[in-house]
Amino acid sequence: MTAALQVQNLNRSFGALNVTRDVTMSLERGARCALIGPNGAGKTTLVNLITGVLKPSSGTVLLNGVDITTSSQATRARGGLARTFQINQLFRGLSVLENICMAIGERDGENSNMWRSAGAKRSVIDEALDHLDSLRLVDDALRLVRELPYGRQRLVEIAIALAQKPRVLLLDEPAAGVPSSESHLILDVVANLDPDIAVLIIEHDMDVVFRFAREIIVLVQGAVFTQGTPKEIMSNEDVRAVYLGQEGHDAVQRGGGHV
Amino acid sequence: MAANETTAAAMTSPRDSEAIAARDRAAEYLVSRHRYRWAEALPWLACIAVFFLFPDRLTFGSQVLVMVLFALSLDLILGYAGIVTLGHAAFFGIGAYTVGLGAAKFGWTEPVSGLFAAFVVASIAGFITGWFLLRYRGLTLLMLTLATAIMMQEAGNLRSDLSGGYDGLPGLVFDPLLGRFDYDLYGHTNYVYALVVLAVVFYFVRRIVYSPFGQALTGIRENVRRMHAIGSPVHWRLVTVYTIAAGIAGIAGALFTQTNAYVTLTVFDFENSAKVMVMLILGGTGRLYGAFLGAAVYMVLEDYFSKLSPTFWQFGIGLLLVLAVLFARRGVLGLFEQAGAYFGKDKNLDKNLDKNKGTKP
Numbered sequence: 001m002t003a004a005l006q007v008q009n010l011n012r013s014f015g016a017l018n019v020t021r022d023v024t025m026s027l028e029r030g031a032r033c034a035l036i037g038p039n040g041a042g043k044t045t046l047v048n049l050i051t052g053v054l055k056p057s058s059g060t061v062l063l064n065g066v067d068i069t070t071s072s073q074a075t076r077a078r079g080g081l082a083r084t085f086q087i088n089q090l091f092r093g094l095s096v097l098e099n100i101c102m103a104i105g106e107r108d109g110e111n112s113n114m115w116r117s118a119g120a121k122r123s124v125i126d127e128a129l130d131h132l133d134s135l136r137l138v139d140d141a142l143r144l145v146r147e148l149p150y151g152r153q154r155l156v157e158i159a160i161a162l163a164q165k166p167r168v169l170l171l172d173e174p175a176a177g178v179p180s181s182e183s184h185l186i187l188d189v190v191a192n193l194d195p196d197i198a199v200l201i202i203e204h205d206m207d208v209v210f211r212f213a214r215e216i217i218v219l220v221q222g223a224v225f226t227q228g229t230p231k232e233i234m235s236n237e238d239v240r241a242v243y244l245g246q247e248g249h250d251a252v253q254r255g256g257g258h259v
Numbered sequence: 260m261a262a263n264e265t266t267a268a269a270m271t272s273p274r275d276s277e278a279i280a281a282r283d284r285a286a287e288y289l290v291s292r293h294r295y296r297w298a299e300a301l302p303w304l305a306c307i308a309v310f311f312l313f314p315d316r317l318t319f320g321s322q323v324l325v326m327v328l329f330a331l332s333l334d335l336i337l338g339y340a341g342i343v344t345l346g347h348a349a350f351f352g353i354g355a356y357t358v359g360l361g362a363a364k365f366g367w368t369e370p371v372s373g374l375f376a377a378f379v380v381a382s383i384a385g386f387i388t389g390w391f392l393l394r395y396r397g398l399t400l401l402m403l404t405l406a407t408a409i410m411m412q413e414a415g416n417l418r419s420d421l422s423g424g425y426d427g428l429p430g431l432v433f434d435p436l437l438g439r440f441d442y443d444l445y446g447h448t449n450y451v452y453a454l455v456v457l458a459v460v461f462y463f464v465r466r467i468v469y470s471p472f473g474q475a476l477t478g479i480r481e482n483v484r485r486m487h488a489i490g491s492p493v494h495w496r497l498v499t500v501y502t503i504a505a506g507i508a509g510i511a512g513a514l515f516t517q518t519n520a521y522v523t524l525t526v527f528d529f530e531n532s533a534k535v536m537v538m539l540i541l542g543g544t545g546r547l548y549g550a551f552l553g554a555a556v557y558m559v560l561e562d563y564f565s566k567l568s569p570t571f572w573q574f575g576i577g578l579l580l581v582l583a584v585l586f587a588r589r590g591v592l593g594l595f596e597q598a599g600a601y602f603g604k605d606k607n608l609d610k611n612l613d614k615n616k617g618t619k620p
Contacts, residue, residue: 077490
């Protein structure tokens with residue numbers, strides 16, 4: 001069976017800086033993979049290369065066995081590749097419901113229709129409401145996104161991606177910026193994703209990573225440092241040195257900064 | 260999978276009735292959003308009232324209607340798709356000259372088919388320039404659209420043997436409307452003609468705006484990165500709407516030529532592009548009727564101020580703009596909406612209040 005997503009020898013440089021170096025990885029159908037690494041390791045760049053925001057200098061990206069290296073973002077999205085952004089990218093002036101309908105409309109090609117009214121297809125609205133229901137957002141359906149608290153906006157961010165009915169889902173720090181009292185809402189959603197979807201999650205919280213992921217890829221300075229099961233990664237001394245050590249160091253600094 | 264989701268939704272039984280009510284409210288809002296509201300009759304009734312109340316000012320009235328149509332075309336791209344352009348006069352001018360040259364050089368004097376021709380020619384120009392320019396956004400696009408309009412104007416200047424240059428093509432004669440209604444000194448025929456054209460075009464624009472395509476345009480305006488990420492062919496969408504808006508601006512230009520019976524190269528002026536944008540912003544962008552209010556307020560005041568003081572009339576317009584920017588950020592229409600929400604019963608507001616009551620612990 002072909003992997004849902006395959007990345008082969010991917011390279012990308014900005015000038016003399018190699019931000020992605022010879023990355024090879026693959027996600028099987030239903031994969032639960034975490035991408036970790038210190039700040040500036042190139043995690044978001046890798047997501048941008050996979051989704052087509054950036055073009056790689058060399059290497060290939062395959063989606064369900066199809067070479068999409070030169071495809072546009074939109075083509076990849078229609079092929080079943082969805083993502084969330086580290087910083088919310090939402091239609092802030094529209095209601096939550098309209099945000100979801102937008103994704104469904106683009107997925108089904110409805111949004112090319114200039115003649116019938118946007119509300120005429122009840123199936124689209126019902127499906128959007130189902131998505132909102134599963135994330136407990138129905139009560140906010142008519143509120144403008146910009147009026148929602150940030151944590152709820154993060155949920156909308158995920159809801160849009162899910163409304164695309166993706167086969168591969170890339171989550172870029174889904175709980176970033178959310179107070180810890182609310183982050184469990186988002187992490188519950190992540191934990192209960194459709195088992196058929198291949199998920200790649202970028203996350204800094206090690207508890208989340210070890211709970212969620214069945215496979216972990218450690219990225220350091222743009223290259224795959226090592227990969228393996230959570231157990232292997234946890235017991236890997238090198239990873240502790242470059243990443244977990246770094247994390248501890250960061251935590252100390254953060255603590256100091258807040259005081 | 261969809262079946263699973265619906266059963267999952269049905270199983271959340273404790274808050275069932277409340278949840279279903281919330282769903283229905285939300286769905287009802289989207290389903291009914293495009294329906295006509297009684298307030299929408301007001302601008303049209305006002306246009307009809309003007310016909311009877313000011314029978315000797317209808318020539319001016321038809322000029323206002325032409326500008327409403329022009330502003331409406333800009334609203335489609337600026338207000339909905341968020342395309343900022345300072346060269347929209349290019350398409351107005353192309354429409355104006357399509358009809359003008361048709362009548363002066365080729366004897367094409369039938370007015371209604373002239374409008375169609377203007378629509379087609381301006382659309383083609385919109386498609387070609389849009390295809391190249393809409394890769395850019397913001398200031399770059401602003402400069403490029405401005406340059407496009409200037410290039411059109413200079414092309415006309417270069418061939419002043421055809422275009423008549425800045426002296427224009429005077430004394431154009433058009434056939435009676437539909438072969439029956441001749442043009443009178445007071446502009447009655449022209450006014451009705453312009454109003455009917457405006458109403459027809461408005462109907463189409465309104466449908467587009469409330470369609471899924473119109474929603475996608477709003478999405479592009481609100482967040483283009485997200486539109487790419489959910490698979491929207493953004494460039495294609497923008498080119499499509501730009502082409503349509505160019506065509507409508509072409510119709511406005513053609514109406515301008517027909518109702519004035521002359522056309523000069525000043526239709527391509529930067530001032531024309533800027534003026535229509537000012538009108539739209541003054542009236543309120545992205546709400547269709549902003550074009551009505553903005554064009555009407557601007558032109559009536561311009562007319563009034565220029566009679567009051569032929570040299571300093573622009574001061575009045577400038578003051579008005581400053582006031583609008585300071586106190587009516589969403590345009591004159593925004594003021595009306597605020598007043599409506601304050602005094603009247605705003606349905607959405609009530610719904611939100613109800614909802615909050617329901618969810619309080």
